[in-house]
Amino acid sequence: MKLRIAATAVALTTVIAACGAQQAGGGAAGAWPRKGKPITLIVAFAPGAAVDAAARVVAPVLEKELGTNVEVENRPGAGGLIGYTALSKSRPDGYTIGATSSPSIVISPLDPSRGATYTRASFQPLGMQVLDPMLVGVAPDSPYQNLKDLIEAVKAKPKSVTVTTTGVQTGEHFALADIQQKTQAQFAPVHFSEGAASAIAAFLGKHVDAYVGNVSDVKPHVAQGKIKVLGVMGAERSPFLPDVPTFAEQGYQIDAATARGYVAPAGVPAEVRTKIEAALKKAIEDPAVVAKMKDLGLPTVYKSGQDYTTYWAGQESNYKQALPLVRNEKG
Structure with missing residues (x-):
């Protein structure tokens, strides 16, 4: 009799443990997302920025794959710091993810003066897009016909040309610092911490002399004849601007790009994370997207969550070395 009771107790304990494991593991993924519970997709930049545009293209397909609404929420300011902080403090249950731009999310916690409360380890990359x-x-009527014209003019008269960035210690700021360090031309940076939309508006309004940003920021404005691109910082010419030479073609060894993708706050259960990653891959690689x-x-340059993590680590290493170049360039 005692043996039978003991055996029953052991069996009951095993069932309870199994149920707990199921809830913490596969069961959590199986029940996730709950019917009617939306997923919030935080964008750390203003509407109209490239990271926002990419997120809004992906969101409808992500909804279809996950079977629930995906609500894009813009949290702009401080070069992405506000949105990234909100994301890092979100509950790691898969119901809050973020559309991010790196190197900004990688750079912001590297300098204590920025006051970031998160680190790279606060986030779990889900995939790069x-x-x-x-x-x-x-400007189209600018006297500068190529990079050499611009750089030589600024070398002759330091700080005479204002130039945009999307905030202190953002990718644009580091790219500008690299240009200055390698050419000895001292520009006057003007930082627009809400993102590229504000920077391009200021440039088009003739409040700033030159624009530093991404190919995607200016593609429509080039087509409308509103901006003259002097050089692309890529290993090869952009298919979107095939007539524009690279910096390297013009004798300046400068290569800079922005990677945009998706992350979750660290600690999301592995099974839930795997489900989100799979849905993101399908959404990012969907032909219509x-x-x-x-x-x-x-x-579109897709990287898995693991490969995006590796890419982030490489960026962190590179920008740690470059950080001293921008500390005295806060505009």
Whole structure:
């Protein structure tokens, strides 16, 4: 009798443990997302920015794959710091993810003066969607016909040309610092912390002399004759701007691009994360999404969550070395 009771107790304990494991593991993924519970997709930049545009193209397909609404929520400001902070503090249950732009999300916690409360380890990369080269552009009626004209003019008269970035220690800021360090031309940076939409508006309004940003930012404006691109910071010419030479072609060894993708706050259960990653891969590689991205001037370059993590680590290493170059360039 005692043996039978003991055996029953052991069996009951095993069942309870199995149920707990199921809830913490596969059962959590199986029940996720709950019917009617939406997923919030935080964008750390203003509406109209490239990272926002990419997220809004992906969201409808992501909804279809996951079977629930995906609500894009913009949290702009401080070069992405506000949105990234909100994302890092979100509950790691899969119901809040973020559309991010790196190197900004990688760079912001590297300098204590920025006051970031998160680190790279605060996030779990889910997949990369875009690799968008940077460029330098000027007004169509500008006297500068090529990079050499611009750089020589600034070398002759330091700080005489204002130039946009999307905030202190963002990718554009680091690209500008690299240009200055390698050419000895000292520009006057003007930082627009809400993102590319504000920067391009200021440039088009003739409040800033030159624009540093991504190919996707200017593609429609080039077509309308509103900006003259002097050089692209890629290993090869952009298919969206085939007539524009690279920096390297003009004798300047500068290569810079923005990677855009998706992350979750660290700690999301592995099974839930796997489900989101799979849905993102299908959404990013969906032919209709790829076509829409191409129309926006955003080249699709997919990387898995693991590969995106590795890419982030490489960026962190590179920008740690470059950080001293931008500390005295806060505009």
